[in-house]
Amino acid sequence: METNLLGELTSPEAEERLRRTGLAILPVGSLEQHGPHLPLDTDSWDAYHLSQEAVRLVKGEKPLILPPIPYGVSYHHMGFAGTISISPPTLYNLICEIGESLRAQGIKKLLVVNGHGGNEPALRAAAQSLKQKVGLVLFIESGGLVAPLREKLITTRNDVHAGEYETSTTLANREEMVRREKIPQPEVKYPSPYLEFSSPQRVSWGFDVGELSPQGVLGDPTKASKEKGEELWLSMIKALADLIEQLSSIEV
């Protein structure tokens, strides 16, 4: 049986595969509100889907994909029902301990495919610790691979959550999950231009989504389309496969 999912292997099969590859992949998502029109599991589903499709395209030795982490740091969405958040230290510890388990089995490189921006600070801290403590190099893909095409296709400013981008990408993969009749008109207010996500002089801050948008939507989902989503996915999957091939051959 040919599978790239660690969870589907037996222990002897895992031993053999782990010996052949120096890289593992860990999808990380969230369970959080995505407006009145997208499902709570959007970030987790997307990260897992992206990981599997990219590994399918990889030429040569395919890395193993670990079971996805379905929870993330979502404090800023807690004002909306259905959101389940873990704390930054919990995510940090989880990533460090998964990395240490892999390192003990010879794996020196771990690529996190991250579907949720709120996870980034904890993931970056884990990357610093894992390198220093056990010599495992953590790579974090948080959407940077698709950034140039996203810039071109997505016309909405500050389109960071359940807006034009995420509604398009969900339409492309799980059209039946999008409650089209519930797609809201954008209604967002920022307290200062420096605090806007698209600002070239952006300042990071501890925000609460509910205080910026009553619908929990940052961006404009009315501009979404399935076609844009399909184009974005193609680009993401191809770029991630390319990244995986390059990381596989890097010596650390």
Ligand SMILES: [Zn+2]
């Ligand atoms: Zn999301």
